Amino acid sequence: MTVCPTAVPFGSLAADLHPNVGGKCASLGTMSQAGLPVPPGFAVTTQVFVDAKDASGSREQIAEVVDAELDRLAVVTQDALERVAARAREVVMTWEIPQEHVTVIRGMYADLCELSGVDDVPVAVRSSSTAEDSPDASFAGEHDTYLWVCGIDEVLDKIRRCWASLYTARAIMYRHERGYDHTRVDMAVAVQKMVRPRAAGVAFTLDPTNGDRSGICIDAAWGFGESVVSGDVTPDNFLVDKVMWTINRRTISPKTHAHQLTEIDGAPHPVVSRVPVPEDQVHVPSLTDEEILAIARLARAAEKHYGCPQDIEWAVDDDLPAGEDAVLLQARPETVWSKRHHAVGAKTDALASIVDTLLNPLYAKRGSQPA
Missing domain, CATH: 3.30.470.20 (ATP-grasp fold, B domain)
Structure with a gap:
């Protein structure tokens, strides 16, 4: 039994599920529910990623390929990093999406096709890592996005490819340099109707x-x-x-x-x-x-x-x-x-103070400065 749903439409993505859908999907859900113009779609939660990884029995293999291999290197060269990344992605691409999750994703995609009035509606399939788009780090561009994906079989394939993009050379190095644990980062996926x-x-x-x-x-x-x-x-x-x-x-x-x-x-x-x-x-x-x-x-x-x-x-x-x-x-x-905080003792004037208050009313009411 899974601890969270397989997938959730952006328009009904509850805040308590945000840790299970990654920064990108959480933001799309928040904007949709705030009434901002966001193309419709759904979040495939990290539960699908975790269940596929566990069913594959390759959790320790990923740790060995990435962490142990990097630790053995005296100097992390680009060539060595690319080899590590390629091996890790090969492992992830062997994972199969469990059938109970496939059934739900098929239904969600069919609902999106019906909503759009288009058979095999084109979608963007976007990675949504649990470490990205947080206030202390931005992984923008570090993971993969696939555009104009048509048909459920292609959608399922691109979901797995988004998972594998956790282990591109640039994503591995980004986490390595910032001290993120490679084995503790999961991947959700956004499936969103394409714009033209x-x-x-x-x-x-x-x-x-x-x-x-x-x-x-x-x-x-x-x-x-x-x-x-x-x-x-x-x-x-x-x-x-x-x-x-x-x-x-x-x-x-x-x-x-x-x-x-x-x-x-x-x-x-x-x-x-x-x-x-x-x-x-x-x-x-x-x-x-x-x-x-x-x-x-x-x-x-x-x-x-x-x-x-x-x-x-x-x-x-x-x-x-x-x-x-x-x-x-x-x-x-x-x-x-x-x-970056405002410099202490920085020169201010009345007009600057008025403009700052207009642009940052919440901070003015709280009597504190914006971060």
Whole structure:
């Protein structure tokens, strides 16, 4: 008998299950229930991961492959790390999802197809580790995401591949450097209806160049946001004032490539591929001013809900009407500037104090400073 459900829709994901669904799924559930525009989906809990690992009998084998192997190395080279990571992933990919969990996941996916009105609805299958997106660490980009996954068999396969991404070289080294125990980190998985983005990217509810909380900084590019998150494209950049809602900075970058849906001969459905951007779009802003402000307001709403600066992923969905097409795909605490306290004795003035109170009313009421 399992200690928690196999899977839970984002819209009914209770707070007491957050430890079992990882940072990404917990955030999607919280945003959905707060009324923010989040594409529907469900969380596959860590119970499925744990049961599959236990049934495989390979728990000790993972510890031997990762911890013992790293401990034996006098120097952790990239080649040695890649070998350790590849061996660990091979072990995880031998795990089978227990049949009772498969039955529930099939039902959840069928419900999502019915809700969307599409057979084999395309979904994003996203890793959601129990250590990621916490206030003291961000594993953004350390684990795998699979886009435009169609059909339950593909969904089940990608769930296992998300589990295996706990043991990529970068994820292993991230945990190793920060002292996380490799054997005590579990993986949940988010299965979320895909958007068809005209543009996508990230936004910070502060200026990441200097920590100034008076602005919302937006990075944007054509197509799927993976090009921005991975650093494959230099994105357009916009800075929006949180009080006046003016666009105070705009930098339009040449965007020569994008991650777009591509038809493949003989393939049953499109795949997301890196493709050249048409010449007439390379130097064109990827967002209109109305879209910039809509994304900024969504980011600010997420920040108000969570009560701390946020790092969000967003998209402009071509399948939704104009004015309603900006959606949130993820929100996590900002982990660099938000942990830095204001310098003691820093020069202040009346205007700065007023703006700080406007932007941080909760802290003003409590008589304390934001972290």
